[in-house]
Amino acid sequence: MDPFRITSTKVLTLVTVIDKQNQRILLGYKKRGFGAHLWNGFGGKVEPGETPKEGAIRELEEEAGITVHPDKLQKTGLLLFLFENDTVGLETHVYKAYEYEGEIRECDEMRPQWFDFADIPYSQMWPDDETWLPLTLKGQDPFFGRICLKRRPLTESASLENGVSGLNPSSSTASSGSTTSTAASAGNLSTTMTNTSFTADQPSNGPFEIFDYHLEHSLPSAPHEIALDGTVASYEN
Numbered sequence: 001m002d003p004f005r006i007t008s009t010k011v012l013t014l015v016t017v018i019d020k021q022n023q024r025i026l027l028g029y030k031k032r033g034f035g036a037h038l039w040n041g042f043g044g045k046v047e048p049g050e051t052p053k054e055g056a057i058r059e060l061e062e063e064a065g066i067t068v069h070p071d072k073l074q075k076t077g078l079l080l081f082l083f084e085n086d087t088v089g090l091e092t093h094v095y096k097a098y099e100y101e102g103e104i105r106e107c108d109e110m111r112p113q114w115f116d117f118a119d120i121p122y123s124q125m126w127p128d129d130e131t132w133l134p135l136t137l138k139g140q141d142p143f144f145g146r147i148c149l150k151r152r153p154l155t156e157s158a159s160l161e162n163g164v165s166g167l168n169p170s171s172s173t174a175s176s177g178s179t180t181s182t183a184a185s186a187g188n189l190s191t192t193m194t195n196t197s198f199t200a201d202q203p204s205n206g207p208f209e210i211f212d213y214h215l216e217h218s219l220p221s222a223p224h225e226i227a228l229d230g231t232v233a234s235y236e237n
């Protein structure tokens with residue numbers, strides 16, 4: 001059976017705040033939860049009754065203390081994250097903002113920090129970020145992507161604590177549009193997203209590596225919705 005087949009999706013948001021004038025981007029160090037100890041954009045689950053844009057604005061305020069006017073939040077893409085042996089896909093609506101109001105502040109979940117475009121800490125970010133974040137920064141959006149992630153193989157030093165932590169560097173080699181993994185599968189461990197431990201001592205970008213990905217950019221309009229087969233179901237006008 002296809003280990004990346006999904007039967008449902010969870011709708012999430014991811015916001016990148018960009019300071020165009022100083023050529024830098026605001027990221028947050030995730031202190032806990034899924035993706036802990038990685039630098040990430042701001043976002044999370046869209047709540048019932050919310051649009052993705054409303055959810056994105058709320059999460060940005062909760063996690064970084066700043067607000068963005070809805071007209072200033074631009075859709076930059078739609079990414080479907082698929083995790084090996086997990087039937088729930090993450091339909092992630094990606095936004096960018098060049099302007100915000102309020103004072104940036106740390107919260108119990110995220111520690112925000114500015115990074116120059118030249119110093120983005122990709123080695124401490126989700127491994128796929130390097131495939132699509134540059135498109136946002138270069139204005140090559142909106143884009144659509146389907147990204148398949150698998151666990152890195154366990155090493156002797158990898159700890160098993162409520163899940164798996166990846167301690168070895170990525171062995172994937174990315175080419176334009178697809179990735180070849182030289183790593184062996186981590187076996188039959190289920191990638192249950194709520195049951196995954198990331199550790200502070202991991203030197204690389206988390207316990208997952210890219211198995212495969214497909215990105216289309218410069219689409220005529222913003223992708224809006226994803227079908228369960230991973231294709232774009234509709235576009236935003």
Ligand SMILES: Nc1ncnc2c1[nH]c(=O)n2[C@H]1C[C@H](O)[C@@H](COP(=O)(O)OP(=O)(O)OP(=O)(O)O)O1
Binds near residue numbers: 014033043
């Ligand atoms: N680049 C990348 N690849 C794969 N998966 C992800 C990313 N970036 C991400 O943020 N994610 C995943 C990890 C999490 O499931 C979500 C975001 O986490 P979080 O902000 O904590 O949101 P949730 O835990 O789902 O929900 P809230 O409690 O914050 O609403 O996306």
